[in-house]
Each structure stands twice: as structure tokens, then as C-alpha cells.
Amino acid sequence: MSTTDLTAPSSAAERAHDPVTLEVVRMRLDAIVDEMAIAMMRSSGSPVITESGDFNTALFDAQGRIYAYSNYVQFHIGSAKVALQGLLDVVPVEQMAPGDAFISNDSHTAGSTHPPDVSVITPIFHGETVVGFAQSQAHLLDVGGMNPGGFAPGAVDCFAEALRMPPGVKIHDRGEVVESVRRMIVNNIRLPIPFWNDVRSLVAANNTGARRLQATIEEFGAEAFGRYAELAIEAAREVVAERVRALPDGVYEATEWQEGDGKSDELRPIRCRMTVDGDSMELDFSASSEQTDGFVNCSYGALVGSVATAINPVLAWDLPFNEGVLGPLSVVAAERSIVNPAVPAPASNGHLTVGARVTRLVTLLLNRVVERSADAALRDRAQGIWADSWTGGISAGTRSDTGEYFVLFNMDGGLMGAGAQPGRDGLDGSGMVTQISNMVPDVEMNELMYPVLYLWKRVDPATGGPGAQRGGLGVDFAWTLWNCPEVLHTVFLPCAQVPAGGYGGGFPGGGGEQAILRGVDVHAAVAAGEAADPERLRPDAVELCEIVAQGLRIQAGDVFRQRIAGGGGYGDPLLRDPAAVAADVRDGYVSAEAARAAYGVVLAGGDGAGGGGAGAGASAGDGAGSVAVDAEATAALRREAR
Structure with a gap:
């Protein structure tokens, strides 16, 4: 077997294209990953998937670059890329066949956000050639280990957290279940039937994606499809690069704090140094805390996904997500750190703790840089x-x-x-x-x-x-x-x-x-x-x-x-509209005490009332549920607060 070799169009002739066809191909890829998601939800019996949408579906090219990614959980972006690269490192495409499927969940070797987030990858063939990969990942209800559900605060190493499946574990061979592997996996799971049914739903999602991508290539032709898919990636990269260029060059630094690790309540620093230089942005987490023996270590895959989670709504809010969005960015992390741990560091809650703190940290740094931009649209992203x-x-x-x-x-x-x-x-x-x-x-x-x-x-x-x-x-x-x-x-x-x-x-x-x-x-x-x-x-x-x-x-x-x-x-x-504060009090979103203490708003009559009469203020709402603002007392209280 062989892989396609897609390279970015460089000459003007290569870049010439029909914009309608480009948009059709781009939207077709997005539609395919959405259909993969529907297939997963309709075949799974887990409320985590069907009711909560804790999963992702994606299409990759033969080199492991993202063609399209579904709009469900974004921090799987990094783990999906790491899992696929890990697969390509251990299983040459020449050894893959149509109908194969590979499973992984290990945070260290497969980049999983945490062990319950299980990934299945399926190669997609056009004739004898691997033209891409379908990938699905979802939170499964149990993956073995010391605690039901896969979160293990008491674990001191990753071996106690879950059954660890590295890249390259084949669960389908030419369309048939590898029964020995299935028995080994479910023998270590507390809920074997729901677990395997969810694995089947991931395979079903991938099979849907493979069929739809094959049909798309047949429709447009392999050469035209590859060219337009590449142009879609390049277009997204150019938009993000242009927005990075609109940011002032410089170095921006900030720190967030991880609250405890399951062993102690110690605050552990997560530090980022963001460097904006022309159309590139580097996010360096090297000064963050060393890895711990608690379950909050964030895998490198989860780190990349957590960064992408913060970047997307600020620099790529109107773009379909593909590899191009990540093109101008680089993420650096020290080995054996809390954001890039090594075996045997546990990581069963790293994505929801340290990873989420990374998103908060990058959001803060982006606030500081976009507010200095001359681009009003970017300033509004703070x-x-x-x-x-x-x-x-x-x-x-x-x-x-x-x-x-x-x-x-x-x-x-x-x-x-x-x-x-x-x-x-x-x-x-x-x-x-x-x-x-x-x-x-x-x-x-x-x-x-x-x-x-x-x-x-x-x-x-x-x-x-x-x-x-x-x-x-x-x-x-x-x-x-x-x-x-x-x-x-x-x-x-x-x-x-x-x-x-x-x-x-x-x-x-x-x-x-x-x-x-x-x-x-x-x-x-x-x-x-x-x-x-x-x-x-x-x-x-x-x-x-x-x-x-x-x-x-x-x-x-x-x-x-x-x-x-x-x-x-x-x-x-103190700049909030007093009528909006009164409406919040009426609706039960803010207490009357907080209206006065935090917003400097005095309500006429009842809790928090000032000296003004009923005619002194405006009202929020109608009838018996209305809450009136004492405008004169509010203005005086706000002057005093300032």
C-alpha cells in the first residue's frame, strides 16, 4: 500500500481554482464529520455520548493532517493528532488493509486526554492507496483501573488508573473483530457490554466517514479532491496568519494555578510565555510545574487541544477547523512537566484540571494582546x-x-x-x-x-x-x-x-x-x-x-x-445599567445584597432599599414581580464607591 503525497500549491497556476468547488469540497468534509457524529450517537447506548456529546469525529489526510473536525469537544484535537501519529509510527500503511480499525487510550503514548477517552482510527482507501483516516473518540463509562469510571485520585502511577492501550492495537482486521483482543479488553472492564457497544459505535462512525470520503473522491476525482482539500487547509492558515499579523509583536506572560492533585491541596503553577512575531505565535509552557504523582498531569495531546480550544474562538471564530488553523502556532512544553508528563505519571483527570487551566491561561494572554490590536474585530474577542x-x-x-x-x-x-x-x-x-x-x-x-x-x-x-x-x-x-x-x-x-x-x-x-x-x-x-x-x-x-x-x-x-x-x-x-441589575435581582440571578455591594445599585423598598421614594427610580419588569431602582441613591452610592 502507499499514501498520497499532497503538497501546498506554490505557483500561481497551482493556486488558481474555482471558489465554488473549493467551498463545496470544504463543506462536504464538514458534512462528513457531522454525519459520523450522528452515526455514533444513534448506535451508542451511553448517555455520555447520546445526551452529553462528549466525543469528537474527524477526518485526516494520509500524512495525519486534519481535513475536518466535528463541533463537539475541541480539546480532543490534540489527542486525535497524537494518536494518529503514534499509529503511523508503529504500523506502516503498507501493513494496513480496508476494514482495519485501531484502538488506543493511553495518555503517554497515544496522547489521550485521559484514559476513558478512547480513540478508534480507521484507514480510508481509494483503490489500493491510503488516502486518509477516519478518527472517532468518546468518553466511555469505564476503562478498568482502581476506580469505577476511570478517574483515580488515589493512583500514584498510570498503571493503576486504567487498562492502557497504546497506538497500534488492532480491533478490526479487514472488517472482522479481532476476538482475542476484544476478550482481553473487556475482561478488564467493569461494564463490558456497554463498553464494547460504544467501541462498535466508534467503528460505525469511522465506517460512515470512510464511505462518504470515498464517494467524494470518486465524485471529484482523486487529483482534484486532493488539490481542493489542500487549498482549504491553506486558506484557513492564511486567515489565522493574517489575524496574528494584526496583533502587536511582543512577549506576554501569565500564570494560572492548579488546585491540588488528589494527594494534597498544594497550588501548582502553570506558566505560559506567548511570543507574537509577525504571522507566527509560540506558546511556551516550559516554566510550568514538574509532573506530580497525582492524577492531574495533562498529556501533551490534551495540552495542544486545550491551547486550540482557546485559540479558536479568538482567532478562528468563523473558520471551519482544519490543519490550517494550527499552522501559525507552535506549542512548547518541557518533558516530565505537569503539561507534558512521562510514564509513570497518572493523568486520569489532567484534561479537566490542568488542561482547563491552560485554556483559561491562554484566554487571558489573548485578552492582553487583542486589546492592543488596531483591528476592532479582534479587540471584541476579549x-x-x-x-x-x-x-x-x-x-x-x-x-x-x-x-x-x-x-x-x-x-x-x-x-x-x-x-x-x-x-x-x-x-x-x-x-x-x-x-x-x-x-x-x-x-x-x-x-x-x-x-x-x-x-x-x-x-x-x-x-x-x-x-x-x-x-x-x-x-x-x-x-x-x-x-x-x-x-x-x-x-x-x-x-x-x-x-x-x-x-x-x-x-x-x-x-x-x-x-x-x-x-x-x-x-x-x-x-x-x-x-x-x-x-x-x-x-x-x-x-x-x-x-x-x-x-x-x-x-x-x-x-x-x-x-x-x-x-x-x-x-x-459600577458601569452596569442599574435596570439590568434590577432585572437580575427580579429573576433571581443576583441577590439584593450583591446588587448594592458589587454593583452600587440601591433598590427602592425591600432589601437593599435606599432613601428614595417609589417615584425616584426606574423599574425592571412588570406587576408584582417588578424591582425598582432608586436612581438618586444609586448615583450617590456609586459616587462614593468610586
Whole structure:
């Protein structure tokens, strides 16, 4: 077998093209990865895939460059590239055949964001020639290791975290399952049937992509398709390079902090030195902390994906993602560091902790450089920092009604607040920056699939960072066990000590917290209509959880509560329209106390009221629910605050 050799068109004749055909080819590639995603969701039985969209699909050329990437989870960009390059390093294309599929999940050799993110790669043939690869990756519910669900705070090395599959493990040989490999894998998995079904859904997605790409090449011809696909990559690279040129040259540095590693609550620095030079940008993380024996080490694949996650909405917001977007960028990281660890460093939560902090860090640096640009469109890309750190809760136990063993990876932990934008408030319960198509299972879906009963799920008014534009709110939710006597529970809270920062005078968002309310009479609370009020549950004890904890036991009658962090504000809170503050108070997004303390807004009558009368201010809303602003007292309070 052989590979195609696509090189960038250099001469004017080579660059001459039909723009309509170029757009058709580009959109066809995007449509193919979207169809791959549909195939995966319709064939998977996991709510993490079908309800939450925690996956990616992608097409690569024969050299491992990205043709197209689906709009689901962006930090898989780096891990997908590393996994494919690792495959090409160990399996020559001459040894590949139509119908082959390869699986990997190892953070060190395959660049996986963490072991539960399993990748499947399928070579695509045109005749006897490998013309590309289809790649799918998704979070699977269990991958073995010491903890159900694959997150292992207690692990001191990667060998305890999961079954480690390096690049080159063949699971399909010419379209047939490699049965010996399948048996070896599922023998190490707590949920073998759901796991293998999800692997089959990844293969199905790749097969869909392979068929559609083959049909596209047949339609346009191999030479024309290769030329236009190359032009699409080059066009994206040129746009990003032009935007980098519009930024002032210079060196920009900042530091973020990782909160604990499962062994201690020590703050570990993540440092980036961003150098803008003409049409190139280098992001150097070499001064970051050394790798740790805790589970927060971020694989190099996750590092690249986390950088791309921050770059895309600022420099490539209107572009289809392909290899060209990354062309002007380079990412540097020291070996054996917290952002480029080596064996045996554990990494089962590196992407949601250190990786998410990398995205926050790069966003801050981009804020500092775009605000100095002469390009107004780039200046408008500055923003408050997103909470952008996943609050985890993984429960494992046996249902009392069916006797079935289950693992619940609760996707509600992703409902953090977004950073505010220059012209609008941050999104509430937005998800991470990386989650372009963020979805969360409905309460009813979680209750249908798992033995839990939700008591409440609502935005948390204590979490939005004050600003002229308010940071997005995190979500406050609680559940209790139903038809289950007990679960073992793992939790991690990456945004408790160091909240998301504001920008341009905006204030930080609120941090998160998690607690177990022990010994609640849930049945009585439901009967009395008090189950949704944490102040009226009357638990025997309230047990605040540590930032990271495993082996927690939650029993029937206990209530588990998590409050998710909010996003940072943008601009001085004293510049926020008082009517908007009053509307937030009316809607329950901001408390009356916070309206006065953070925004300098005095409400007429009731909590926070000043000395003005009813006719002294404006109102937000109509009828009994309206909240009036005491305009005179507000102006005086704001003058005093300034």
C-alpha cells in the first residue's frame, strides 16, 4: 500500500481554482464529520455520548493532517493528532488493509486526554492507496483501573488508573473483530457490554466517514479532491496568519494555578510565555510545574487541544477547523512537566484540571494582546475568564430493584458559567469552552437510567462574576439515591480556591463547593413540599467534601449537593445599567445584597432599599414581580464607591 503525497500549491497556476468547488469540497468534509457524529450517537447506548456529546469525529489526510473536525469537544484535537501519529509510527500503511480499525487510550503514548477517552482510527482507501483516516473518540463509562469510571485520585502511577492501550492495537482486521483482543479488553472492564457497544459505535462512525470520503473522491476525482482539500487547509492558515499579523509583536506572560492533585491541596503553577512575531505565535509552557504523582498531569495531546480550544474562538471564530488553523502556532512544553508528563505519571483527570487551566491561561494572554490590536474585530474577542474546570461526581453501586451494577458519570458537573463578553453577559450553565455543542442529560433521563432522584437543579446566584457585563452563573443541583442502598463516590472540585478571573475591571466568578447532607428524611420532605429547599431538609449532619476525594459512601437518605463555579465579569460593575441589575435581582440571578455591594445599585423598598421614594427610580419588569431602582441613591452610592 502507499499514501498520497499532497503538497501546498506554490505557483500561481497551482493556486488558481474555482471558489465554488473549493467551498463545496470544504463543506462536504464538514458534512462528513457531522454525519459520523450522528452515526455514533444513534448506535451508542451511553448517555455520555447520546445526551452529553462528549466525543469528537474527524477526518485526516494520509500524512495525519486534519481535513475536518466535528463541533463537539475541541480539546480532543490534540489527542486525535497524537494518536494518529503514534499509529503511523508503529504500523506502516503498507501493513494496513480496508476494514482495519485501531484502538488506543493511553495518555503517554497515544496522547489521550485521559484514559476513558478512547480513540478508534480507521484507514480510508481509494483503490489500493491510503488516502486518509477516519478518527472517532468518546468518553466511555469505564476503562478498568482502581476506580469505577476511570478517574483515580488515589493512583500514584498510570498503571493503576486504567487498562492502557497504546497506538497500534488492532480491533478490526479487514472488517472482522479481532476476538482475542476484544476478550482481553473487556475482561478488564467493569461494564463490558456497554463498553464494547460504544467501541462498535466508534467503528460505525469511522465506517460512515470512510464511505462518504470515498464517494467524494470518486465524485471529484482523486487529483482534484486532493488539490481542493489542500487549498482549504491553506486558506484557513492564511486567515489565522493574517489575524496574528494584526496583533502587536511582543512577549506576554501569565500564570494560572492548579488546585491540588488528589494527594494534597498544594497550588501548582502553570506558566505560559506567548511570543507574537509577525504571522507566527509560540506558546511556551516550559516554566510550568514538574509532573506530580497525582492524577492531574495533562498529556501533551490534551495540552495542544486545550491551547486550540482557546485559540479558536479568538482567532478562528468563523473558520471551519482544519490543519490550517494550527499552522501559525507552535506549542512548547518541557518533558516530565505537569503539561507534558512521562510514564509513570497518572493523568486520569489532567484534561479537566490542568488542561482547563491552560485554556483559561491562554484566554487571558489573548485578552492582553487583542486589546492592543488596531483591528476592532479582534479587540471584541476579549472576554471574562470562564470557570472552565469540570466538577466531577462519579457514583458506582448496585440497583436494589434490578440487581444491575452501574457507573454514573454525572455530566451536570459541567454546568459552569461562561466569562462575560464585551457586549453581553456570560452564558449560564454553559459548559467548558471546549464544548462547542455542549449538552447535558435531562433530569428525567438521569432518573430513568440511574437510581437517583433529583431534588433541585437551578442556576446559582452566588456565582456570576460582577461586571459591566455579568459573568455566567454556575448551576446548583442535588440528588438522593432511589432504589439503591449505597454507592461509592468519587468527587473533584477544580475551581474552589482559584475562581475564574474577571477582565477589564470585571470581578472573579464564584467558586464551587460540594457536600453530603447525611440522614435526610427525603420522603417526608417530598410530602411536605420542602424537598427543593436546602434550608428545610434538616439533615443529621452536613459533610463538606474535600477538593478531591474517593471512596466516599453515599447511602439512601443522604443528599449529595454540588454547586458549580461561575464565570468572570467584564468591565467595571459600577458601569452596569442599574435596570439590568434590577432585572437580575427580579429573576433571581443576583441577590439584593450583591446588587448594592458589587454593583452600587440601591433598590427602592425591600432589601437593599435606599432613601428614595417609589417615584425616584426606574423599574425592571412588570406587576408584582417588578424591582425598582432608586436612581438618586444609586448615583450617590456609586459616587462614593468610586
